[in-house]
Amino acid sequence: MQDLLYFFQQLINGLTIGSAYALIAIGYTMVYGIIGMINFAHGEVYMIGAYTALIAITGLTAFGIAWLPLVLIVALICAVIVSSSMGWAVERVAYRPVRGRHRLIPLISAIGMSIFLQNYVHLAQGSRNIGFPALMDGGFQFGSADSFQMSLSYMQITIFITTLICMTLLSLFISRSRIGRACRAVSQDLRMANLLGIDTNRIISATFVIGASLAAVAGLLLGMYYGSVDPLFGFIAGLKAFTAAVLGGIGSIPGAMLGGLILGVAESMTSGYLSGEYKDVVSFSLLILILLFKPTGLLGKPEVEKI
Amino acid sequence: MATPNFKHALFCAIVTIVIAYPILGLNLVAESTRVIVEGADTTTVISVFAAALVVFLFQLFRDRIMASLGGLPKLNPFADREHMPESKRARLESWVLTGIVVLALFWPFFVSRGSVDLATLVLIYIMLALGLNVVVGLAGLLDLGYVAFYAVGAYTFALLSQYAGVSFWMALPIGACLAALFGLVLGFPVLRLRGDYLAIVTLGFGEIIRILLNNWTALTGGPNGIGGIPDPTLFGMEFGRRVKEEGNTSFHDTFGIAYSSEHKVIFLYLIALILAVITALIIRRFMRMPVGRAWEALREDEIAARSLGLSRTAVKLSAFTIGAFFAGFAGTVFASKQGFISPESFVFLESAIILAIVVLGGMGSQLGVVLAAIAVTILPELAREFSDFRMLVFGAAMVLMMVWRPQGLMPMRRTHIQLRRQE
Numbered sequence: 012m013q014d015l016l017y018f019f020q021q022l023i024n025g026l027t028i029g030s031a032y033a034l035i036a037i038g039y040t041m042v043y044g045i046i047g048m049i050n051f052a053h054g055e056v057y058m059i060g061a062y063t064a065l066i067a068i069t070g071l072t073a074f075g076i077a078w079l080p081l082v083l084i085v086a087l088i089c090a091v092i093v094s095s096s097m098g099w100a101v102e103r104v105a106y107r108p109v110r111g112r113h114r115l116i117p118l119i120s121a122i123g124m125s126i127f128l129q130n131y132v133h134l135a136q137g138s139r140n141i142g143f144p145a146l147m148d149g150g151f152q153f154g155s156a157d158s159f160q161m162s163l164s165y166m167q168i169t170i171f172i173t174t175l176i177c178m179t180l181l182s183l184f185i186s187r188s189r190i191g192r193a194c195r196a197v198s199q200d201l202r203m204a205n206l207l208g209i210d211t212n213r214i215i216s217a218t219f220v221i222g223a224s225l226a227a228v229a230g231l232l233l234g235m236y237y238g239s240v241d242p243l244f245g246f247i248a249g250l251k252a253f254t255a256a257v258l259g260g261i262g263s264i265p266g267a268m269l270g271g272l273i274l275g276v277a278e279s280m281t282s283g284y285l286s287g288e289y290k291d292v293v294s295f296s297l298l299i300l301i302l303l304f305k306p307t308g309l310l311g312k313p314e315v316e317k318i
Numbered sequence: 319m320a321t322p323n324f325k326h327a328l329f330c331a332i333v334t335i336v337i338a339y340p341i342l343g344l345n346l347v348a349e350s351t352r353v354i355v356e357g358a359d360t361t362t363v364i365s366v367f368a369a370a371l372v373v374f375l376f377q378l379f380r381d382r383i384m385a386s387l388g389g390l391p392k393l394n395p396f397a398d399r400e401h402m403p404e405s406k407r408a409r410l411e412s413w414v415l416t417g418i419v420v421l422a423l424f425w426p427f428f429v430s431r432g433s434v435d436l437a438t439l440v441l442i443y444i445m446l447a448l449g450l451n452v453v454v455g456l457a458g459l460l461d462l463g464y465v466a467f468y469a470v471g472a473y474t475f476a477l478l479s480q481y482a483g484v485s486f487w488m489a490l491p492i493g494a495c496l497a498a499l500f501g502l503v504l505g506f507p508v509l510r511l512r513g514d515y516l517a518i519v520t521l522g523f524g525e526i527i528r529i530l531l532n533n534w535t536a537l538t539g540g541p542n543g544i545g546g547i548p549d550p551t552l553f554g555m556e557f558g559r560r561v562k563e564e565g566n567t568s569f570h571d572t573f574g575i576a577y578s579s580e581h582k583v584i585f586l587y588l589i590a591l592i593l594a595v596i597t598a599l600i601i602r603r604f605m606r607m608p609v610g611r612a613w614e615a616l617r618e619d620e621i622a623a624r625s626l627g628l629s630r631t632a633v634k635l636s637a638f639t640i641g642a643f644f645a646g647f648a649g650t651v652f653a654s655k656q657g658f659i660s661p662e663s664f665v666f667l668e669s670a671i672i673l674a675i676v677v678l679g680g681m682g683s684q685l686g687v688v689l690a691a692i693a694v695t696i697l698p699e700l701a702r703e704f705s706d707f708r709m710l711v712f713g714a715a716m717v718l719m720m721v722w723r724p725q726g727l728m729p730m731r732r733t734h735i736q737l738r739r740q741e
Contacts (some may be wrong), residue, residue, distance in 0.1 A: 049514045059341065062714070069355045089340070096336040108721040115460050116724050118514055119677055122462070123716025126670055130497050130710040135342045141353055246666070253518060288533045295522035302515055303507050 016161040021283035027167045029275020030174035034229035035252035036267035039223025042260035044198040045218050051121035052101050054249015060094035060227030061234035071092035090227040098223025133242040140241035141232050169230045254298040261309020327377035334370040394657035426584045434587050441590035442648050444691040447599050447675040449644030450590035455681035457637035458617030460517040463524025467497040467642040471649020476544040476659055490650045497646025498639045531661040543660025547653050567631035590651050597644050612635050674712045680726025
């Protein structure tokens with residue numbers, strides 16, 4: 012019984028982290044699906060989202076506003092606005108001028124952007140990690156008090172529900188809206204979509220904005236979950252989310268969700284049963300193995316290289 | 319007519335404020351257990367708005383600014399000049415390189431100890447950058463975990479000296495070969511991947527190595543690192559005040575001169591210099607050999623190169639292994655120079671710096687990479703008050719380079735014939 016509870020605890024922890032990874036992974040996968048580049052600075056956009064949310068929360072508390080739903084919604088809106096502006100600006104400054112050049116060039120530009128943003132926040136906000144106030148305490152407890160207790164905190168429930176809402180909205184947006192349809196068209200064939208009168212530049216910008224908004228949501232959620240942020244917060248999370256995107260099949264949105272969940276569970280099982288130190292090793296090894304044996308990922312389409 | 323421009327300009331200005339103000343203008347300050355927000359000083363706020371204004375004006379008059387920029391005389395007066403003939407250029411380049419080396423040989427005897435120490439570091443970076451240049455610049459494989467091979471070299475020497483008492487000169491080839499072996503083992507499966515996947519996998523590998531070094535406390539000492547790494551000896555002569563090992567003599571006794579701690583620093587510098595020169599010469603040879611041409615061919619057009627009978631795996635693997643080999647070389651020298659290593663020295667940022675050197679110098683160009691390594695290492699030392707901005711500037715420079723001059727400051731020139739249309 013106890014072992015089972017312990018297992019479920021790890022599963023819940025993993026799904027929590029995994030759903031947040033999935034939110035970040037969407038940004039990677041959409042951008043890759045459309046322009047075929049890895050947006051290395053995406054993790055930093057997520058980190059900036061977390062910082063903005065923290066600034067908003069702290070600011071509101073200073074004004075004496077403490078009604079939790081209002082605080083969260085305002086923080087969320089601020090984070091989404093700042094992050095999506097960031098995503099838009101990054102694309103404009105660092106990626107659009109180099110679009111269509113040799114593969115390595117946008118990638119190096121993206122790495123440069125990532126380093127730049129990391130140090131921008133580092134210089135502005137200091138390198139120390141800053142604590143997120145604990146807004147949501149408590150949760151449900153399962154199991155007897157004298158042995159292992161499984162807990163499902165309100166925070167975790169919030170993360171699940173928010174992720175679920177975001178994913179549903181995104182799916183509806185992609186499948187129903189005009190811009191969503193254009194996104195799909197552009198990801199299938201950029202040049203043809205352009206010929207058919209779609210403003211591809213706008214669609215690419217929209218992709219960055221959507222990805223960055225979801226990353227901002229994840230930034231708020233994970234910032235609260237972990238309880239602190241620092242300028243390097245985005246680097247590892249970005250790598251994990253990229254791993255999730257590759258795991259699920261890069262370019263595929265359901266794949267990113269699936270990949271995020273699998274990665275989250277794998278990680279939390281490692282920290283639960285082996286050691287917390289090796290969880291990064293496990294996720295990177297998973298990435299390497301996936302790329303070796305199934306480079307298209309779980310739900311990705313095989314890519315045919317044309318000459 | 320100006321309406322769309324105006325709207326766009328206004329939008330850009332607002333975005334500038336939105337992305338700059340919250341992060342720069344509102345600082346989070348930890349006060350005992352609470353976190354509070356403090357507004358930044360007026361200068362910061364004013365400069366954020368000034369930046370927004372600049373963006374606004376630039377976007378508003380973008381077309382006109384671009385047009386007038388096009389009308390300006392060329393910034394580079396040599397842009398239209400005819401290129402030097404290839405043979406003359408190559409000769410000039412080798413003269414310049416020889417000149418630098420000769421200068422570098424005598425230079426340490428006239429300057430302070432600190433600058434010699436710094437110069438040794440520069441030379442280590444030159445070795446690393448030359449090695450990465452093979453992988454990224456020549457073979458076109460983006461390796462973001464290059465620092466892992468550097469770590470392998472450094473830790474090989476540290477561990478061998480700690481557990482087996484192996485000296486620097488023995489460890490140098492062992493460290494380099496072990497790093498090359500790691501490159502081979504990693505490269506064999508992953509080199510089939512396309513460019514950007516390769517970048518991520520190597521990045522992951524670099525992190526794995528670092529995490530292992532950090533957590534395998536029994537062997538590597540974990541975050542505490544390994545200390546007491548011996549200095550190199552010169553034909554059995556030690557540079558310390560007292561001889562540590564049986565059978566060795568000390569340098570100052572043999573030559574009957576007074577002991578000076580500078581001897582060791584200069585000796586290390588000279589070793590690094592010689593190794594850097596060897597690295598440069600070997601790679602220069604490789605570039606002119608069939609394998610070097612194969613690297614470039616595969617970088618330029620993989621399908622064409624393969625259809626001409628080049629083995630993709632063998633060619634890429636050779637570049638990867640050779641790059642790793644020189645990283646191991648540099649790692650051994652680094653361990654010996656520091657006398658102490660810890661996983662802290664082998665973080666991703668280090669890989670990024672080496673990559674920045676290669677990119678800034680001009681991918682594939684040796685002279686460019688050497689000059690960039692010198693600039694990137696020395697400039698932050700010269701402007702210490704700006705050292706916080708070092709990485710910020712690196713990041714920005716990488717982006718700007720890719721946008722404006724992706725071939726680097728000193729692009730590589732290949733031997734070629736220029737066909738001229740007859741007048």
